[in-house]
Amino acid sequence: MSLSAKARMQFMKDLGFPAMLALAKKTRGKRRPRQANPDFGPPLKCAGRLKEIMTRHYYLSRFAPGARPVAWVTSGAPVELLRAFDFYTMYPENHGALCGAQKMGPELCEAAEQEGYSPDLCSYARVDLGHFFSGKTPAGKLPKPDLLFCSNNICQTVVYWYKVLAHRLNIPLVLFDTPFNYGEINDTDIAYMKEQLLEMIPVLEKVSGKAFDLERLLKLAELSKSASQLWGQCLETMRARPAPMTIFDAFIHLAPVVSLRGLPVARDYYEILLAELTQRVAQGIGAITNEKKRLMWDNIAVWYKVRDFSELFAARGMNFVAATYTNAWAETIQHLDMSHPWESLAKTYSLVILNNNLEHRLKLMEKMVGEYAVDGLVVHSARSCKPYSLGQYDLKRLLSQRLGIPAVVIEADITDYRFFSEEQALTRLEAFFEALEAA
Amino acid sequence: MSPSQLPTRSEYLKTWRGGGGKVCAVFPAQYPKELLWAHEVLPMEVWDPPQEPARATGHLQPYICSVVRQGLELLLAGGMDEVGAILFPHTCDSLQNLASLVADYLEPPAPSLFFYNPKAPFAAAAQSFYVARLQALDEELSLIFGPAPEGALEEALEWSRRLAGLYARAYARRAAGELKAGAAEFYAVLRGGEYLHPRDYVPLLEAWLERASATEQGRGAALLMSGVLPGPPDLLETLDDLGLRVMHDDLISMSRRLLYPPPEAGDPYEALARSFLAMPPCSTRGSSLAERLAWLKKLARESGAQGVVFSVVKFCEPELFDLPELRRGLKQAGLPSLVLEVDVNQEVGGQAATRLEAFGEMLS
Ligand code: SF4
Ligand code: SF4
Numbered sequence: 001m002s003l004s005a006k007a008r009m010q011f012m013k014d015l016g017f018p019a020m021l022a023l024a025k026k027t028r029g030k031r032r033p034r035q036a037n038p039d040f041g042p043p044l045k046c047a048g049r050l051k052e053i054m055t056r057h058y059y060l061s062r063f064a065p066g067a068r069p070v071a072w073v074t075s076g077a078p079v080e081l082l083r084a085f086d087f088y089t090m091y092p093e094n095h096g097a098l099c100g101a102q103k104m105g106p107e108l109c110e111a112a113e114q115e116g117y118s119p120d121l122c123s124y125a126r127v128d129l130g131h132f133f134s135g136k137t138p139a140g141k142l143p144k145p146d147l148l149f150c151s152n153n154i155c156q157t158v159v160y161w162y163k164v165l166a167h168r169l170n171i172p173l174v175l176f177d178t179p180f181n182y183g184e185i186n187d188t189d190i191a192y193m194k195e196q197l198l199e200m201i202p203v204l205e206k207v208s209g210k211a212f213d214l215e216r217l218l219k220l221a222e223l224s225k226s227a228s229q230l231w232g233q234c235l236e237t238m239r240a241r242p243a244p245m246t247i248f249d250a251f252i253h254l255a256p257v258v259s260l261r262g263l264p265v266a267r268d269y270y271e272i273l274l275a276e277l278t279q280r281v282a283q284g285i286g287a288i289t290n291e292k293k294r295l296m297w298d299n300i301a302v303w304y305k306v307r308d309f310s311e312l313f314a315a316r317g318m319n320f321v322a323a324t325y326t327n328a329w330a331e332t333i334q335h336l337d338m339s340h341p342w343e344s345l346a347k348t349y350s351l352v353i354l355n356n357n358l359e360h361r362l363k364l365m366e367k368m369v370g371e372y373a374v375d376g377l378v379v380h381s382a383r384s385c386k387p388y389s390l391g392q393y394d395l396k397r398l399l400s401q402r403l404g405i406p407a408v409v410i411e412a413d414i415t416d417y418r419f420f421s422e423e424q425a426l427t428r429l430e431a432f433f434e435a436l437e438a439a
Numbered sequence: 440m441s442p443s444q445l446p447t448r449s450e451y452l453k454t455w456r457g458g459g460g461k462v463c464a465v466f467p468a469q470y471p472k473e474l475l476w477a478h479e480v481l482p483m484e485v486w487d488p489p490q491e492p493a494r495a496t497g498h499l500q501p502y503i504c505s506v507v508r509q510g511l512e513l514l515l516a517g518g519m520d521e522v523g524a525i526l527f528p529h530t531c532d533s534l535q536n537l538a539s540l541v542a543d544y545l546e547p548p549a550p551s552l553f554f555y556n557p558k559a560p561f562a563a564a565a566q567s568f569y570v571a572r573l574q575a576l577d578e579e580l581s582l583i584f585g586p587a588p589e590g591a592l593e594e595a596l597e598w599s600r601r602l603a604g605l606y607a608r609a610y611a612r613r614a615a616g617e618l619k620a621g622a623a624e625f626y627a628v629l630r631g632g633e634y635l636h637p638r639d640y641v642p643l644l645e646a647w648l649e650r651a652s653a654t655e656q657g658r659g660a661a662l663l664m665s666g667v668l669p670g671p672p673d674l675l676e677t678l679d680d681l682g683l684r685v686m687h688d689d690l691i692s693m694s695r696r697l698l699y700p701p702p703e704a705g706d707p708y709e710a711l712a713r714s715f716l717a718m719p720p721c722s723t724r725g726s727s728l729a730e731r732l733a734w735l736k737k738l739a740r741e742s743g744a745q746g747v748v749f750s751v752v753k754f755c756e757p758e759l760f761d762l763p764e765l766r767r768g769l770k771q772a773g774l775p776s777l778v779l780e781v782d783v784n785q786e787v788g789g790q791a792a793t794r795l796e797a798f799g800e801m802l803s
Binding site: 115116117118120121122125152155156157159160161163164166167168173175177179180182183188189191192195196199357358359362381383386387389390391392393394398411 | 497503507531532536537544545562564567568729754756759761763766767
């Protein structure tokens with residue numbers, strides 16, 4: 001790491017970014033505010049702070065190479081370990097969501113397809129590879145990684161995808177292999193994962209040039225735990241009627257717990273978000289003005305449709321109050337126990353929803369339906385994501401039968417809207433709305 | 440013996456069961472078949488059953504590969520009603536979820552067994568983890584089928600070594616032009632191992648090797664075949680009709696798992712773990728692209744292949760992700776390649792034949 005790069009990054013952190021932000025605020029102040037949609041309650045005040053945090057994260061990342069070791073990380077990887085070595089971490093999945101929301105999915109996917117990547121592959125991967133080949137991104141510029149850190153607790157796809165990056169960039173790929181839980185987790189699996197975490201230390205020391213410090217890891221893990229717990233509490237506020245935010249808001253507000261977990265900024269953010277949500281509950285302020293029906297979402301967001309969907313449902317007095325996806329970053333954090341850091345990291349990360357059997361998911365969904373007083377279920381069958389999607393037809397059927405709630409499957413994709421038929425989705429949703437309104 | 444002289448799957452299963460034999464259906468790809476043999480259980484591998492897709496459609500999205508689809512179809516059509524267990528190795532996301540779907544919701548006719556393979560780059564802990572997994576599977580098999588007799592596992596390992604030796608001989612003779620068998624016959628015979636017990640299969644394979652051994656004059660271009668399965672069948676026939684010679688393969692169902700026997704010395708579990716970890720690089724095990732590329736180049740060099748045909752199952756993420764980099768690396772090494780995306784049992788048709796012909800001409 002070079003001293004001048006460090007100094008430059010520090011300067012940008014202390015002066016460059018705040019100055020840029022002040023300028024942006026000034027310009028924004030002059031713009032006319034957008035017409036408020038009467039179907040929605042007042043927007044979350046925190047949204048501005050969230051934007052600031054994420055912009056800062058992407059902006060400063062440009063100055064990270066040379067100043068800090070840079071790692072690209074999968075969303076379910078035990079990032080606390082990287083933080084202990086001071087890695088600046090980037091999340092290609094978060095970047096994929098950003099590109100999806102900005103409707104850049106097809107353009108970037110095509111860039112990957114031109115290099116031979118099949119359109120049938122996960123579009124987060126294609127967006128990332130498309131960005132890699134074309135340099136295009138709505139985030140300015142992403143820093144080149146020194147290391148790739150990947151866990152297959154969400155899918156095997158990330159392993160295939162990161163292997164391509166490792167090969168192209170000729171950099172180390174560290175894999176945290178988390179045996180899939182067909183049944184209950186067992187001691188053999190935990191021991192295997194613990195050993196792997198310990199084996200990573202010399203690699204991370206070598207790439208970062210920093211010695212491992214257990215105390216530091218424990219502190220970071222504590223921070224990570226607080227952020228995830230606070231995020232869980234934010235989601236729990238949606239049990240209130242009316243719910244103070246929608247899942248469509250939560251899709252956006254989960255960015256810090258995914259990308260900045262283990263840093264004080266993520267914990268601090270969720271403290272203010274929680275305070276705001278609690279206050280809204282106390283004042284009876286709902287995310288939508290006329291909450292008649294409460295829904296649950298299964299799978300990742302349809303990023304290019306978040307706004308349209310949120311308006312479509314709000315116009316009918318329907319609010320999404322729960323999602324298996326947003327819940328994933330809060331669900332297992334109770335296992336993180338500083339007195340057994342390695343075993344507990346293994347448990348926390350291997351017990352996440354996508355590393356568990358379908359019965360686990362069904363039970364979780366049943367529980368959420370009860371706790372959040374859910375009236376209906378929308379299942380996004382995401383072409384990109386086989387581990388999230390294979391089995392959904394049966395999950396939908398069973399949940400609907402067992403709990404007597406209407407459910408619908410919409411076939412779409414997370415970022416690549418070339419695979420989304422609006423007409424077909426709307427036809428299915430119309431039938432769902434009718435069933436829900438009749439219920 | 441020609442492939443038509445091999446007992447068919449249904450004939451063999453009938454005879455096996457008639458003799459009181461036990462059967463375990465096994466989904467792709469790598470699994471410790473020796474453990475099943477030790478329990479006197481016949482593994483019946485389910486790669487590409489020729490089912491008309493019907494019932495599976497209600498459970499699987501259209502973007503799920505045909506290996507998973509056809510396997511589920513077989514199960515739903517009653518094709519596994521007589522088995523004592525169904526084994527799901529952890530091969531890819533789709534098979535992982537299929538296993539859970541079947542076990543949790545589809546009321547399978549027999550208990551489901553799961554086998555998690557550690558993924559590359561293998562941590563030092565992978566060996567002991569694999570051994571522990573073998574022991575757990577062994578216990579589960581004992582509960583379902585009864586304990587394996589004393590010494591049965593050692594005997595099973597011996598069968599495994601004999602079989603791997605014969606496979607290796609078949610591959611070597613083919614590459615040396617000493618086997619009078621086209622791709623269709625070669626793979627039809629070697630795929631017998633997917634359902635025949637080695638006690639019956641080894642003599643058949645030996646006899647075939649004897650009979651088919653003859654010096655073959657090289658005709659058309661020499662190929663290496665990579666992908667999931669050899670086939671579909673009409674693809675192999677097309678290769679033969681065009682005079683294209685498959686010199687070696689890097690197929691998941693074939694050489695990526697069949698040619699590497701467990702070592703002779705030591706504890707049998709340890710030997711099985713060592714042979715798993717020493718298998719050639721494979722997309723489903725997470726092997727790096729550098730390893731896969733080096734391996735493909737080695738196979739091509741040693742077998743004299745001039746180009747590579749990738750026969751990839753549609754929607755197969757592990758294979759499709761590796762393709763572009765492999766093709767780029769092969770091209771740099773002067774090895775052209777051709778990709779055919781296929782559904783299992785699909786007629787590949789005239790267009791594929793034209794592409795293969797043009798590819799063969801380019802290589803000649
Ligand atoms: S969308 Fe699914 S397949 Fe793609 S990276 Fe995420 S979890 Fe993996
Ligand atoms: S063909 Fe590919 S995706 Fe399908 S089961 Fe085999 S490895 Fe999995």
